[in-house]
Amino acid sequence: MHELKVLYTAEQIEERVEQLADQIRQDYGDRPLVAVIVLKGAIFFATDLLRKLTNPIEIYFVELKTYAGTETTGEVKIHYWDEDFDIEGRDVLVIEDILDTGITLDLIIHRIEQLGAHSVRVCCLLEKPARRRVDVQADYVGFIIDDQFVVGYGLDYRGKYRNLPYIAELVQKPAGA
Numbered sequence: 001m002h003e004l005k006v007l008y009t010a011e012q013i014e015e016r017v018e019q020l021a022d023q024i025r026q027d028y029g030d031r032p033l034v035a036v037i038v039l040k041g042a043i044f045f046a047t048d049l050l051r052k053l054t055n056p057i058e059i060y061f062v063e064l065k066t067y068a069g070t071e072t073t074g075e076v077k078i079h080y081w082d083e084d085f086d087i088e089g090r091d092v093l094v095i096e097d098i099l100d101t102g103i104t105l106d107l108i109i110h111r112i113e114q115l116g117a118h119s120v121r122v123c124c125l126l127e128k129p130a131r132r133r134v135d136v137q138a139d140y141v142g143f144i145i146d147d148q149f150v151v152g153y154g155l156d157y158r159g160k161y162r163n164l165p166y167i168a169e170l171v172q173k174p175a176g177a
Contacts, residue, residue: 004151004161004168008143013125013153013167016142017045020123021052023140024093027121032056034092036085036112038104039063040162041097044154045125045142049095060085064104088116097154098126099141102134109136126150126167143167 008016033055037046040063050057064078092112099105105122112120123140130147151157152164161170 002157003171004164005171006166006168007145007150008153008167010153010165013142013165014048017048018052020140020142021049024049024053024123025055027139028055028091030055031091032058034085034087034090034117035059036092036094036108037061038094038096038108041154041156042095042125044162045097046095049123058086060087062108064107085112085115087112089118091119092117092121094120094122096122096124096138098128098150099124099136099138100128100131102132102136105138106134106136125153126155 033053035046035050035057037043037059039061050059062078094105094108094112096105096108099122105124109120109122121139122137124138125142127138127141127144128147129144148169149157150167151161151170152167154162155167156162157170161168
C-alpha cells in the first residue's frame with residue numbers, strides 16, 4: 001500500500017513553469033524552436049510550458065523506457081522515435097519530466113546532435129542529482145529533488161497517478177498500517 005506526500009502543489013508548479021518559460025523566451029527570443037517531448041511523463045509539463053512560449057514551435061515526440069516499477073533498469077528501450085525529424089540546422093528544446101540517472105537524456109541528446117541540430121537544450125521538470133550515472137545537464141530545471149520516487153503531473157507508478165495536478169512522493173506504507 002502507498003501513500004502520497006505532496007511535494008509541489010499545482011500552484012507552485014504553475015508558477016515555476018511560468019519562470020522556466022521566461023528563461024526560455026530570454027534565451028531564444030522569437031527564434032523558431034523544435035520541441036522534442038519525451039513521452040509519456042513530460043506531456044502535461046510540455047503542454048503547459050509550450051503554451052506560454054510565443055515562438056513558432058514544431059513538435060516531435062519520443063517514447064523511451066528505463067523504469068520497471070520504482071527502479072531504473074539502466075537500459076534504454078526505445079518505444080517510439082519519429083525517424084522523420086526535420087531538425088538539421090535548427091534549435092531543439094528537449095522537454096523531459098525528470099533527469100535522474102541521465103542515461104535516457106544522454107541517448108536523446110546524442111541522437112539529436114547526430115541529426116544535425118544547430119543547438120540542443122534540455123528543459124526538465126525535476127532533477128534528481130543524487131542518482132546521476134551519466135554526465136548530462138539540463139539547461140532549465142523546474143525543481144531539484146532528493147532521491148525519492150515521485151508521481152503526479154505526468155509522472156507515474158505502473159501507469160497510475162499521471163493525472164494528479166501536483167507532484168507527490170510515493171511513500172511505501174508499512175505492512176498492516
